[in-house]
Amino acid sequence: MAVKINFNEAAAQTHTALLRNERAMNKSLLRLSTGVRILNASDDSAGLFIADMLGTVAKGYDQGNRNIQTGISALQIAEASAGQIFDKLQEIYVRAQNAANDINDPIARAALQQEIRNFVDAIQKIGADTEYNGIKLLDGTFKDKYIHYGARLEQTVYLSIDDVRAQSLGAHMIKTSGNKVAASDVLTSLTDVVFGTNQTITVGGRVIDATIQNVNGSTTNYILDAGYMAEQINSNLSDIGFKAKAINVSIGEKYTAIADVSDTATLTFYVGDKSFSFTAETTISLDELVEKINREAATAGADLTASTDAGRLVLTSSKGYTIGVEISLASATGTININQIVNDLENASAGTIQSQTSATTASAVKVGDLYIANDKNFTLDLGSVTNTALGNFEIGSTTGSQFKNLYSINVTSNEGAEASMLIAEVALRKVDTIRAQIGATMNNLQSIFDSQKVAYDNTKEAESVIRNTDYAKEMAEFTTYQIRMQATVAMLAQANTQPQLVLQLLR
Numbered sequence: 053m054a055v056k057i058n059f060n061e062a063a064a065q066t067h068t069a070l071l072r073n074e075r076a077m078n079k080s081l082l083r084l085s086t087g088v089r090i091l092n093a094s095d096d097s098a099g100l101f102i103a104d105m106l107g108t109v110a111k112g113y114d115q116g117n118r119n120i121q122t123g124i125s126a127l128q129i130a131e132a133s134a135g136q137i138f139d140k141l142q143e144i145y146v147r148a149q150n151a152a153n154d155i156n157d158p159i160a161r162a163a164l165q166q167e168i169r170n171f172v173d174a175i176q177k178i179g180a181d182t183e184y185n186g187i188k189l190l191d192g193t194f195k196d197k198y199i200h201y202g203a204r205l206e207q208t209v210y211l212s213i214d215d216v217r218a219q220s221l222g223a224h225m226i227k228t229s230g231n232k233v234a235a236s237d238v239l240t241s242l243t244d245v246v247f248g249t250n251q252t253i254t255v256g257g258r259v260i261d262a263t264i265q266n267v268n269g270s271t272t273n274y275i276l277d278a279g280y281m282a283e284q285i286n287s288n289l290s291d292i293g294f295k296a297k298a299i300n301v302s303i304g305e306k307y308t309a310i311a312d313v314s315d316t317a318t319l320t321f322y323v324g325d326k327s328f329s330f331t332a333e334t335t336i337s338l339d340e341l342v343e344k345i346n347r348e349a350a351t352a353g354a355d356l357t358a359s360t361d362a363g364r365l366v367l368t369s370s371k372g373y374t375i376g377v378e379i380s381l382a383s384a385t386g387t388i389n390i391n392q393i394v395n396d397l398e399n400a401s402a403g404t405i406q407s408q409t410s411a412t413t414a415s416a417v418k419v420g421d422l423y424i425a426n427d428k429n430f431t432l433d434l435g436s437v438t439n440t441a442l443g444n445f446e447i448g449s450t451t452g453s454q455f456k457n458l459y460s461i462n463v464t465s466n467e468g469a470e471a472s473m474l475i476a477e478v479a480l481r482k483v484d485t486i487r488a489q490i491g492a493t494m495n496n497l498q499s500i501f502d503s504q505k506v507a508y509d510n511t512k513e514a515e516s517v518i519r520n521t522d523y524a525k526e527m528a529e530f531t532t533y534q535i536r537m538q539a540t541v542a543m544l545a546q547a548n549t550q551p552q553l554v555l556q557l558l559r
Contacts, residue, residue, distance in 0.1 A: 057554050063547035070540040077533035083521045084530060090519050099518045106515035112203025113508035120501045123199040123211070124494055126184035130213055131490045133182040133190055137216055138483045140171045140178075144461065145476040147171075151463030152470050161464045168472075172218045172458045179217030190216045201500050209497060214486055222457035223295075223425035223478035226432050226448030227471060230278060230300060230419040253281075254433035255424060256292060260284040262434075278420035279324055279355070279372035285424060293426045293481070297474055298372020300420030304365040304392045310334040310341075310379060313386030317379050319393070321345070322417075324373030326354035334381070338365060365393060372420030380413045388414040421467075425474050427482040429453055447471075 083089055090096045090103065150156065151164045182190045192215025198208040214220075253262040261284050262276065278298035285296035310317050311334040320329040328348040332341065338360055345358035345367070355373055359366045367375055377394045394416040424432070431452050448454040456475050463469040 057551045060547060060551055062550060063544060066540060066544045066547045070537070070544060073533055073536045073540055077530065077537055080526055080530040080533055083526050084523065087521050087523075088519060089521045089526075096518075103515050103519040106511050106518070109203045110508055110511040110515060113504045113511065116201045116203060116207070117501050117504050117508070119199055120201050120497045120504075123209070124497050124501075126187070126189065127211075127490050127494050127497075129184050130182060130189040130194075131487055131494070133178050134216060134483055134487045134490065137175050137178055137190075137221075138480065138487065140175050141221075141476055141480045141483060144168050144171050144458070145473060145480060148461065148463050148469050148472040148476055151468075152466055152473065154466055158464065161469075165463050168461055168463060172461070175216075175221065175458065176218035179215070179220075189213060192217070192220060199497065201497065201504065209493065209500070211493060213490065214482070216483055216486060218458040220457065221479040221482065222455060222460065223427065223475045224429045224453035224455050225471070225474070226422075226424045226430075226453050227446050228278075228422045229444045229446050230421045253435055254431075255285060255289060256294060256426060256430035258289055258292070260288055276419050277324060277374040278422035279369060279374070281422060282372055293428065294430075295425045295474065295478055295481075297423045297425075297470070298420045299423075299470060300369040300372045300375055300418060302365075302367040302375055302394050302418045303361065304367075304395045305389070306363050307338045307341075307365050307389075307392050309389065310336065310393070311381060311384075311386050311388045313381070313384040315384035315386070316382040317388075318382070320378045320380075321349070321354065321356060322374070322376035322378075323349070323354040323356045323369055324371070326352050328352035328354060331382075338363065341365065367394060369420060372422065374417060374419050376415065376417040378413065378415040385412065390414040390416045394418050423471060423474050424448075424453075425478045426453070427478050429455070 079091065079095075082091060090100050093100050147164045147168050151161045156164070179190045180188075182188070188194060190213060194211070194213045197211040199211060200208050202208075252259050254260075260281070262281055278300065282296035282298040285294050289296075310319070310332065313334060315334050316331055317334050318329060318331050320327060328351065330344055330348050332344060336344075342358040342360060342365065345356065349356040349358070355369050355371045356375065357368045357370070359368070369375055375394055377390070379388050379390060379393065381388065395418070424430075429452065432448070432450055434450055447456065456471075458475070458479065461468075461472040461475055463472050
């Protein structure tokens with residue numbers, strides 16, 4: 053072998069190995085001190101890219117959950133305030149129901165009206181003032197909002213809360229006053245009261261039956277029935293937010309006798325699809341007549357209640373069914389005071405007919421008042437049913453509804469109180485629907501939060517597997533590097549002694 057002193061190859065190679073071992077041991081030491089396996093891109097370029105992407109997604113999940121928590125906080129405020137509005141609407145409804153009782157005098161109804169106005173003012177303030185960090189929540193401006201919950205684009209939950217201020221709460225309504233026969237009409241039979249064959253009307257774009265078959269057995273003649281229409285609307289259109297109510301009250305003229313002659317009369321009452329008959333003396337007292345009507349109506353299951361008011365006969369169908377009556381005299385000929393039994397001539401001008409005259413029979417019909425309400429605007433298409441069949445449109449028209457907000461509630465009369473109950477009921481339903489939507493959104497956000505928390509944990513674990521140090525493995529490698537360093541230093545010392553062999557050749 054050649055012996056040289058100017059270059060020690062063994063020492064140089066051992067020194068190179070020493071530097072390599074030192075670098076590996078220092079990197080292992082840094083991994084152990086930082087807990088990170090990938091110290092720079094050169095350590096694991098592909099792993100670094102994957103770990104960075106996983107870290108970005110994890111941070112996105114974390115921020116998304118913070119967004120969710122912020123959104124839930126805002127919605128909790130909105131739902132709590134909407135709950136207060138709902139409670140006050142309930143109080144309004146109860147007071148309108150109280151005012152609908154005719155036992156209340158004008159002073160009592162005025163007091164109830166003032167209470168309602170106070171509740172309405174409170175609702176207006178809650179709706180206008182509820183906010184989160186300056187953002188109004190219930191005044192109708194919190195529309196088309198999004199909560200970004202996810203780590204990726206367009207991972208959002210849509211939010212929109214309707215206006216629940218008093219000025220915006222209420223009902224879109226159509227209200228008709230029940231049809232009464234004109235003063236010039238003289239009826240001899242209920243079959244004369246015909247508004248066409250079995251008609252339909254269109255409410256809010258949906259078709260329902262508008263008429264009911266005449267209960268006298270006719271298969272071609274039909275009469276309008278507000279109560280029947282209300283039932284049809286409530287059963288068939290409730291899924292699109294409709295609520296209908298019918299009331300029929302007939303207050304007769306001052307009662308004197310069934311007819312101006314002494315005879316026996318047969319009275320046949322038609323109420324919706326029920327009917328009943330009884331005979332009575334034409335001179336029967338009002339109290340006795342009321343008792344007979346109530347007894348026979350109860351036996352027949354008819355929705356008809358008779359009562360008296362200042363010497364007048366009051367007939368009430370609580371469900372708003374059409375009230376019809378036929379009166380036939382047994383033998384005498386005289387004037388039948390039909391409008392004292394069912395007052396179908398209330399619109400008669402002064403000095404015109406106050407009773408209907410017939411040799412033996414007379415009849416009258418009164419259609420109930422019909423309320424149709426929705427929380428959205430709607431149209432009414434009568435089709436071939438004539439306007440006069442429904443009666444006058446006191447609210448709305450044949451073409452569209454009219455909006456009545458909480459400020460329009462007026463319970464100073466029975467009629468106003470009944471309409472106010474419907475307004476409050478529709479408003480209650482709208483607020484409760486909004487609360488349900490808010491609650492459902494909060495539940496949805498909470499579910500997303502829980503799901504994303506699991507996803508965040510799993511994503512961080514996946515990132516950790518790639519990025520972070522496995523201490524058991526790294527400590528074993530570090531020990532190996534230490535041993536190598538010690539061995540390399542020892543061998544470097546041995547390599548450095550090799551040139552001393554030259555001295556033996558020079559002796």
